[in-house]
Amino acid sequence: YKDLLDVDLLTREEVQRIFQTADSFMEINNRSVKKVPTLKGRSVVLFFVEPSTRTKTSFDMAAKRLSADTFSLAKGSSSLTKGETLKDTVQTLQSMKIDAVVIRDPRDGAAKFAAERLNCAVLNAGDGRHAHPTQALLDAYTLRKVWNGEFEGKTLLILGDIAHSRVARSNVHLLTKLGVKVRLCGPRTLLPPRLDSWPVEVFHDVNEAVKGVDAVTTLRLQLERMQDGLLPSLDEYSKLFGIGVKHLELMNPGAKILHPGPINRGVELSSELADHDASIILDQVTSGVAIRMAMLFLLITRND
Ligand code: CP
Numbered sequence: 627y628k629d630l631l632d633v634d635l636l637t638r639e640e641v642q643r644i645f646q647t648a649d650s651f652m653e654i655n656n657r658s659v660k661k662v663p664t665l666k667g668r669s670v671v672l673f674f675v676e677p678s679t680r681t682k683t684s685f686d687m688a689a690k691r692l693s694a695d696t697f698s699l700a701k702g703s704s705s706l707t708k709g710e711t712l713k714d715t716v717q718t719l720q721s722m723k724i725d726a727v728v729i730r731d732p733r734d735g736a737a738k739f740a741a742e743r744l745n746c747a748v749l750n751a752g753d754g755r756h757a758h759p760t761q762a763l764l765d766a767y768t769l770r771k772v773w774n775g776e777f778e779g780k781t782l783l784i785l786g787d788i789a790h791s792r793v794a795r796s797n798v799h800l801l802t803k804l805g806v807k808v809r810l811c812g813p814r815t816l817l818p819p820r821l822d823s824w825p826v827e828v829f830h831d832v833n834e835a836v837k838g839v840d841a842v843t844t845l846r847l848q849l850e851r852m853q854d855g856l857l858p859s860l861d862e863y864s865k866l867f868g869i870g871v872k873h874l875e876l877m878n879p880g881a882k883i884l885h886p887g888p889i890n891r892g893v894e895l896s897s898e899l900a901d902h903d904a905s906i907i908l909d910q911v912t913s914g915v916a917i918r919m920a921m922l923f924l925l926i927t928r929n930d
Contacts (some may be wrong), residue, residue, distance in 0.1 A: 628928070629741040629748040630921055632757035633800040641804065645767055647920035648913075654691050655916045665694035668725040668926050673699045673715075673740075674751065675706065675731045680887050680911055681751045681760065685728045688918035694725070694926070712736060716743045725926045729753075747925035755790050755851065761886050762796035764917040766804060768910045769841060772882055778805035781878075783835050786845030786867060786894050787816045790852065793886045794845060798826055811835035812867060816847075832867055836876045843884040844869060844894045860893055870896035874904055882906045 627635065636644075653659040670689040674682050682698075689696045699715075701707065706715065712731070719727060720743065727744060729737050730751040737750035737757075752758040766777075773780055782801055788794045788810050798808050802825045810817065811829040821828055829835035836842060847863065874881060883895065883905045891897040900907060 628925070629737070629750075630759050630925065631737050631741060631748070631750045633759045633762050633796050633803075636800075636803075638803060641763070641766070641800065644763060644917065644920050644924065645770060647924055648767055648916040651691075651916050651919045651923075654919065655912065661691050661693060663693045664923060665689065665692040665725075665926055668694040669697065669722070670694045670726045670728065670922065670926075671697045671699055671719055671724050673719070673727055673729045675701045675729075675736075676752065678730055678751065680914060681730065681758075682728075684911070684914040685749070685751065685760075685918045685922075688915050689922055691915070692919055692923060694922065697724075712739060713743065716740045720744050720746075726922060747922075747928075749921055749925065752792055754792065755795070756792050757796050758792040758886075759796050759800075760914070760917055760921060761793050762800040763921070764910055764914040765793075765797055765843065765884060765886070766800050767917050768884070768906055768913045769801075769806075769882070771909075771913075772906060773840070777801070779807075780805075780840045781807045781809065781838065783809040783811060783829075783839045783842045784845065785811045785832065785835065785842055785869065787847045788812045788845070789816045789818045790848035791845050793843075797843060798824060802826075809835055809839065812845075813863070832869060832873070833876060836869065836873050839877050839881060841882045841884060842869065842873075842877070843886070844889075845886070846888060846890050846894055864893045868892075868894055868896065869899060871899050871902060874899075874902075884910055886910070 686696050724746050726747040728749045728751045729740050731753050734754035734756040736753045741748035784794050808826045810826050885907045
């Protein structure tokens with residue numbers, strides 16, 4: 627495959643290969659080796675039309691630790707502000723003979739649109755509500771370590787604003803493919819339509835949803851995508867759907883708490899739980915660099 631647009635097209639074997647490639651970069655990721663020349667002379671464009679802290683920084687770090695050159699293109703400082711279309715922007719990049727574009731855009735399908743017009747690798751860093759494949763890969767990679775490589779028989783709850791979440795969609799695809807039972811829980815107004823066709827169990831009561839799970843991914847309310855009058859009161863939301871340390875008692879022993887970030891402390895999860903030993907939120911960030919090194923390496927060198 628030339629691009630990483632979502633995880634649904636990846637086979638289990640391809641996912642394992644990505645994990646093993648990430649493992650092979652362990653020494654760079656733990657900084658005992660600072661940099662390798664693997665992608666020396668390659669050019670990676672970081673094209674972020676939406677804000678990002680984790681994804682952009684970790685793609686940038688991943689590329690630089692493999693010795694690729696990175697170039698940032700942001701909405702505010704690019705000709706997008708002068709009305710240039712995505713098509714013209716992409717054609718401009720194509721003419722610069724680059725090796726990869728990492729793209730984040732508020733529109734569903736933007737990464738696919740770019741991939742169809744570029745010869746180089748396109749890595750989706752989040753498109754609208756649609757997909758966030760490297761987030762799902764890094765989440766699964768983090769859980770693989772905690773669960774000693776065993777996904778079968780484990781249960782993960784994804785809790786919160788599922789309707790607006792590309793992270794939830796990509797996680798459902800990937801984790802069910804790996805054998806994890808996935809539960810979803812959130813207010814009815816923040817669940818996507820046609821959930822019947824999703825391979826998940828749906829809950830509306832948090833105390834029921836967390837019973838017997840091995841991990842919980844908490845999600846932020848995506849207020850920036852709620853122009854449709856669905857905005858709940860934050861107080862009411864946190865009382866009904868926020869989780870805290872007391873919820874750990876209902877989960878399986880050793881259960882872990884994940885969050886893709888950014889966190890709204892005190893809304894979807896308490897500050898105490900975010901900083902608790904059960905939280906692996908910062909391990910997710912560390913895994914993100916390894917997974918992004920693996921994806922850049924696999925896609926850029928696919929024809930070498
Ligand atoms: N998880 C995630 O995509 O975070 P950023 O928006 O900070 O990149």
